[in-house]
Amino acid sequence: xxxxxxxxxxxxxxxxxxxxxxxxxxxxxxxxxxxxxxxxxxxxxxxxxxxxxxxxxxxxxxxxxxxxxxxxxxxxxxxxxxxxxxxxxxxxxxxxxxxxxxxxxxxxxxxxxxxxxxxxxxxxxxxxxxxxxxxxxxxxxxxxxxxxxxxxxxxxxxxxxxxxxxxxxxxxxxxxxxxxxxxxxxxxxxxxxxxxxxxxxxxxxxxxxxxxxxxxxxxxxxxxxxxxxxxxxxxxxxxxxxxxxxxxxxxxxxxxxxxxxxxxxxxxxxxxxxxxxxxxxxxxxxxxxxxxxxxxxxxxxxxxxxxxxxxxxxxxxxxxxxxxxxxxxxxxxxxxxxxxxxxxxxxxxxxxxxxxxxxxxxxxxxxxxxxxxxxxxxxxxxxxxxxxxxxxxxxxxxxxxxxxxxxxxxxxxxxxxxxxxxxxxxxxxxxxxxxxxxxxxxxxxxxxxxxxxxxxxxxxxxxxxxxxxxxxxxxxxxxxxxxxx
Amino acid sequence: xxxxxxxxxxxxxxxxxxxxxxxxxxxxxxxxxxxxxxxxxxxxxxxxxxxxxxxxxxxxxxxxxxxxxxxxxxxxxxxxxxxxxxxxxxxxxxxxxxxxxxxxxxxxxxxxxxxxxxxxxxxxxxxxxxxxxxxxxxxxxxxxxxxxxxxxxxxxxxxxxxxxxxxxxxxxxxxxxxxxxxxxxxxxxxxxxxxxxxxxxxxxxxxxxxxxxxxxxxxxxxxxxxxxxxxxxxxxxxxxxxxxxxxxxxxxxxxxxxxxxxxxxxxxxxxxxxxxxxxxxxxxxxxx
Ligand SMILES: Cc1cc2nc3c(=O)[nH]c(=O)nc-3n(C[C@H](O)[C@H](O)[C@H](O)COP(=O)(O)OP(=O)(O)OC[C@H]3O[C@@H](n4cnc5c(N)ncnc54)[C@H](O)[C@@H]3O)c2cc1C
Ligand SMILES: Cc1cc2nc3c(=O)[nH]c(=O)nc-3n(C[C@H](O)[C@H](O)[C@H](O)COP(=O)(O)OP(=O)(O)OC[C@H]3O[C@@H](n4cnc5c(N)ncnc54)[C@H](O)[C@@H]3O)c2cc1C
Ligand code: FES
Numbered sequence: 022x023x024x025x026x027x028x029x030x031x032x033x034x035x036x037x038x039x040x041x042x043x044x045x046x047x048x049x050x051x052x053x054x055x056x057x058x059x060x061x062x063x064x065x066x067x068x069x070x071x072x073x074x075x076x077x078x079x080x081x082x083x084x085x086x087x088x089x090x091x092x093x094x095x096x097x098x099x100x101x102x103x104x105x106x107x108x109x110x111x112x113x114x115x116x117x118x119x120x121x122x123x124x125x126x127x128x129x130x131x132x133x134x135x136x137x138x139x140x141x142x143x144x145x146x147x148x149x150x151x152x153x154x155x156x157x158x159x160x161x162x163x164x165x166x167x168x169x170x171x172x173x174x175x176x177x178x179x180x181x182x183x184x185x186x187x188x189x190x191x192x193x194x195x196x197x198x199x200x201x202x203x204x205x206x207x208x209x210x211x212x213x214x215x216x217x218x219x220x221x222x223x224x225x226x227x228x229x230x231x232x233x234x235x236x237x238x239x240x241x242x243x244x245x246x247x248x249x250x251x252x253x254x255x256x257x258x259x260x261x262x263x264x265x266x267x268x269x270x271x272x273x274x275x276x277x278x279x280x281x282x283x284x285x286x287x288x289x290x291x292x293x294x295x296x297x298x299x300x301x302x303x304x305x306x307x308x309x310x311x312x313x314x315x316x317x318x319x320x321x322x323x324x325x326x327x328x329x330x331x332x333x334x335x336x337x338x339x340x341x342x343x344x345x346x347x348x349x350x351x352x353x354x355x356x357x358x359x360x361x362x363x364x365x366x367x368x369x370x371x372x373x374x375x376x377x378x379x380x381x382x383x384x385x386x387x388x389x390x391x392x393x394x395x396x397x398x399x400x401x402x403x404x405x406x407x408x409x410x411x412x413x414x415x416x417x418x419x420x421x422x423x424x425x426x427x428x429x430x431x432x433x434x435x436x437x438x439x440x441x442x443x444x445x446x447x448x449x450x451x452x453x454x455x456x457x458x459x460x461x462x463x464x465x466x467x468x469x470x471x472x473x474x475x476x477x478x479x480x481x482x483x484x485x486x487x488x489x490x491x492x493x494x495x496x497x498x499x500x501x502x503x504x505x506x
Numbered sequence: 507x508x509x510x511x512x513x514x515x516x517x518x519x520x521x522x523x524x525x526x527x528x529x530x531x532x533x534x535x536x537x538x539x540x541x542x543x544x545x546x547x548x549x550x551x552x553x554x555x556x557x558x559x560x561x562x563x564x565x566x567x568x569x570x571x572x573x574x575x576x577x578x579x580x581x582x583x584x585x586x587x588x589x590x591x592x593x594x595x596x597x598x599x600x601x602x603x604x605x606x607x608x609x610x611x612x613x614x615x616x617x618x619x620x621x622x623x624x625x626x627x628x629x630x631x632x633x634x635x636x637x638x639x640x641x642x643x644x645x646x647x648x649x650x651x652x653x654x655x656x657x658x659x660x661x662x663x664x665x666x667x668x669x670x671x672x673x674x675x676x677x678x679x680x681x682x683x684x685x686x687x688x689x690x691x692x693x694x695x696x697x698x699x700x701x702x703x704x705x706x707x708x709x710x711x712x713x714x715x716x717x718x719x720x721x722x723x724x725x726x727x728x729x730x731x732x733x734x735x736x737x738x739x740x741x742x743x744x745x746x747x748x749x750x751x752x753x754x755x756x757x758x759x760x761x762x763x764x765x766x767x768x769x770x771x772x773x774x775x776x777x778x779x780x781x782x783x784x785x786x787x788x789x790x791x792x793x794x
Contacts, residue, residue: 202727204543204550204590212729241592243727247533269729273741280734280741280760282767289730297549297724303778306549306575307724308771382763429728431746 034137037066039144041359048332048363051216051300055119060098063148067095067103069133069140077130078142083479084185086110088127088142095145101156104149112188112231113181113478115154115223116210118147121475122353154226166235170194172492175259177244177432180208181474182265182465184231185481186488191234193489198259200242205296208267209466210474212296213288215326217333218356221295245431250439254460260492261460263484264447265477268426268466274318278376279422283312283384287319287327287423294330312418313337316387318373319423320345325356327421328365339365342415344372344392344405368415370394370405376420386416428467436461446470454484455491462488507587511564516646519571520614521580522556527591528563530555536621537599537718537750540565541726543590544578551575552723552745554695555594556617565591568617568646574775581783595726596749599716603630604690608680609655610673610704611637612696616647618718619695623654631690632656636676638700642667674703686711693717694753698762705753717753719744722765735761 040056041047047054058066070092078088086107094103107114123129123143131139172195176183179201187197205211207224232238244250244266253259271286273279285293290309293299297307315331317324320343331339341360343350346369350357361367373387391411394403428445440448440457447456447463454462464480466472512524530540539554557566571580582588599622607626611619616637627633635655639645640663652658659676660668669676673696681689692715694704701717708715721733721744728746735744738755742748 202592203725204592212725241590242529243592243595246538246594247529269727271729271731273731273734280736280757280764282763286731289724289732292724292730298547301547302771303775305547306775308768308775310768310771382760383767429746431728 032071032133032137033065033069034133036069036138036141037062037144039141044359044362047217048329049335051333053220054217054359057151058144058148060148063100063145063152064096064098066141067092067145070096071132073132077132078127078140081127081130082110083126083475084110084482086127086146091149092140092142092145095149100149100152104153107146107149110482111478112185113210113224113227113474114146115150115227116181116219117475117478118143118145118150119219119223120214122473124354126475150223150227154223167192167194169196170492172196172260173198173258174488174492175200175250175253175257175262176265177250177262178202178208178265178267178465178467179206179228179238180265180267180465180477181210182267182467182477182481182484183208183263184228185478186263186265186464186485187236187481188231188234189482189485190488191231191236193485195489195492197236199236199238200244200248201238201240202243203296204240206238206240208265209269212292213323213326215291215295215330217329218326243431245435250432250436250458250461261462261488263454263481263488264432264456264461264463264467265465265481265484266429266432266467267477268428268471270427270429271422272425272427273422274373274424276373276375278378278384278387281376281378281384282382283310283418284376284420284422287317287323287421288426290327290421291323291330294334300334309334310419311336314417315339315419315421316415316417317341317421317423319343319425320350320352321423321425322352322356323426324421324423325352325360325365327423329360329363331419331421332363332365336419340368340415340417341365342368342371342373342389344370345403346370346394349394349402371415372405372407373415374412377414384417384420386414387420389413389415426466426471428470432467444470453487454480455487460491460495462491507589508591510582510584510586510588511562513582513584516568517643519580520568520644520646521571522566522568522617523579523582523588524564524566525588525591526563527565527593528560530591530593531558531563531565532560534558534565534594535598536601536625537618538594538596539726539749540567540591540593541595541723542567542579542588542592544575544582545589548578548589549575550590550592550724550726552595552720552726554618554718554749555621557621566617568614570614573772574779577776577779592726595745597747599625599693599750601625601629606632606634606684606689608634608636608677608689608692610677610692610694610696610700611635611651612673612694612700613639613644615694615696615700615718616645616651619693620647620650620654622693623651627654627656634680635659636661636673636680638662638673638696640664672703673700674707677704678707681708681711681713686713689713691716693750698758698765701753702758705756705758709754715753716750717756718749719751719756719761720749720765721745721761722768735764 128139298305299309392405465477514522638661733744736757
């Protein structure tokens with residue numbers, strides 16, 4: 022066992038707890054829930070690392086951060102060196118430290134975790150990132166921009182996939198332009214994940230770090246409408262394109278009543294609140310309307326975010342209605358726990374068949390069925406079976422549909438020779454990110470369907486590596502000349 | 507930031523801004539729209555591209571001041587800036603040589619119908635235009651429309667200019683006169699009640715009728731579903747599937763309800779805006 026080899030290292034069995042904002046207070050404000058470690062706690066937590074030579078943690082990380090090394094540096098209190106180590110692989114550490122599902126990645130394989138609690142890698146990562154962001158005097162960004170390679174690359178979408186790909190390519194000296202449809206960069210990090218889980222200031226600061234590498238971001242640029250990928254390649258002199266447009270299309274259930282007033286997709290509900298700051302209406306112009314009793318349909322992170330947001334917007338009751346049982350909830354355990362603490366209620370094994378409205382077309386409730394779990398299906402999840410005669414009505418003033426998102430079809434629709442699968446996801450080689458169209462690569466949610474920030478970043482990294490190789494191997498003309506400009 | 511190159515005042519509540527947005531001006535086609543955000547705290551609102559000049563790099567937006575955002579927009583002057591303009595969005599109008607088309611613009615809807623008329627005429631169609639407004643004051647672009655159509659009819663609700671009545675009155679007479687089999691297409695753009703009335707009329711004659719729907723929007727890129735509307739019994743997103751739809755298939759009541767859902771909030775925003783500006787909500791500038 023690793024412990025034996027490392028005699029002399031003291032085993033500290035438990036994680037240092039994360040200080041949280043009081044659960045009663047926090048359910049009525051949008052300030053961050055998890056307050057973050059202080060200096061001493063971060064050092065103490067980093068010191069728990071056993072420094073295993075085989076680093077199982079790093080192998081569990083989709084972007085392969087050298088975790089033992091950054092923890093070693095952090096344990097010495099050398100957070101500047103620690104963040105530099107992280108940034109060799111991860112462009113968005115402040116984001117990842119907050120929203121990554123570490124329990125199923127790096128921390129899952131932590132040696133300490135076999136008998137005790139794993140090192141809280143994410144919390145230390147977050148501290149390192151915040152430490153750097155707070156240190157305005159002495160920024161440790163990788164400002165060393167290498168000489169220009171002469172190649173131009175276009176990135177479509179500024180979510181974690183696009184930003185990571187952009188940063189990695191810029192570090193190789195390629196001239197990178199990111200085209201983003203919205204008025205801010207960051208993708209779901211800005212419009213989806215709420216302020217109380219991921220402060221927008223953190224995202225903005227990390228996006229700025231990418232811009233500091235020489236990456237240009239063109240906002241308000243809807244690729245497929247303002248310019249097509251064909252035009253970028255054939256007319257505007259780009260040598261390669263990476264598509265990271267995410268899974269932004271909200272799914273509805275296809276049951277009667279879904280277009281009643283007061284029924285929102287989770288995307289609309291969260292976009293109004295996060296991106297457009299409806300919780301500050303009327304100082305900010307975008308309104309949101311919320312009833313006393315809010316029902317959220319779904320059981321993933323998105324549903325948890327919507328239900329917790331509803332409380333903060335003033336709902337008296339916020340209820341998650343999920344068709345399977347608690348065990349099958351796809352959301353991260355921590356998010357479910359936080360939702361419970363804040364007072365979100367859960368109705369399991371329940372699903373609506375019809376949404377009901379009043380005479381003015383405003384939603385008033387839904388007709389539901391109770392479900393039982395059957396045998397596990399192909400994916401190993403037990404599928405719900407409706408119980409006969411279990412019809413009942415759940416009242417609601419607002420209903421948020423959070424049952425998933427798919428890819429927007431605009432880019433595939435307007436790009437020649439770009440293949441998609443039945444669900445509309447772009448088909449990309451898992452080894453390289455290459456699509457059916459030469460010179461066009463893709464990654465993130467648009468390829469995998471809705472997944473995670475870090476998987477999108479991993480795909481962005483892979484795309485950057487493949488694009489770099491593609492440019493060097495494919496003797497194409499350099500639009501910017503040999504030295505570039 | 508997008509600079510306002512020119513401002514024209516059509517009436518107290520109807521204004522035109524010509525905005526420098528060269529990429530949009532180059533890529534847009536009639537029927538498409540933009541999402542604008544005036545400043546950092548602004549909401550994203552959709553406005554149709556009423557005209558565009560790829561050479562000058564400008565697009566024209568014509569709007570009616572009905573709430574806070576459009577009032578604030580109307581207060582901007584030449585040389586000032588709009589923070590965000592994203593587009594062109596939505597499908598362009600499908601324009602082809604289809605014989606005789608009737609294009610109806612009501613109120614501020616005259617603006618978006620204009621480039622469509624121009625292109626249909628260019629494509630070789632016989633373009634009949636009908637434009638209407640509540641009164642003479644509110645009518646604009648008569649000359650431009652005259653040039654873009656083979657024949658143009660005008661109505662005002664109060665009879666203060668040309669013919670008293672509604673656009674549908676003229677439409678009915680024209681259909682009777684020309685014969686429904688000789689009309690390939692009707693397009694109606696304007697306030698919901700006007701589009702609905704046009705559709706009710708043309709439905710009886712079974713003439714294909716397109717309308718440009720003005721649903722509420724948040725992003726305008728297909729990401730939120732706020733703009734959804736039932737067309738022929740299935741749900742469509744106006745921003746990406748439209749904005750033009752077969753008007754005979756549209757669930758107008760649902761559209762109306764959904765577009766007025768935030769009325770109370772919008773009204774309070776407008777009242778606060780006007781009291782901060784020292785204006786009376788009536789738009790009198792605080793004189794009365
Ligand atoms: C509410 C919510 C909570 C979540 N919570 C977590 C969490 O806690 N942890 C976690 O790991 N993951 C979480 N996720 C999932 C995670 O956010 C996504 O998997 C990740 O953001 C995907 O990254 P991406 O770069 O592929 O796409 P996105 O983040 O979706 O970014 C795509 C970008 O492309 C832009 N775009 C789209 N089309 C065009 C076009 N035609 N032209 C130009 N730009 C375009 C979009 O506007 C967007 O900015 C959550 C998702 C949601 C919605
Ligand atoms: C694709 C599209 C193109 C458009 N093009 C134009 C255009 O070229 N010129 C123009 O003047 N307007 C256009 N509109 C409508 C325009 O977007 C709204 O008038 C604007 O958003 C109002 O913002 P506001 O803050 O000033 O008013 P708000 O305060 O938002 O609204 C004031 C009142 O009007 C109602 N209202 C707001 N928006 C709509 C709507 N879309 N339909 C029905 N009632 C509504 C509200 O419920 C409220 O009662 C278009 C809409 C769409 C969807
Ligand atoms: S406005 Fe958001 S999907 Fe149409």
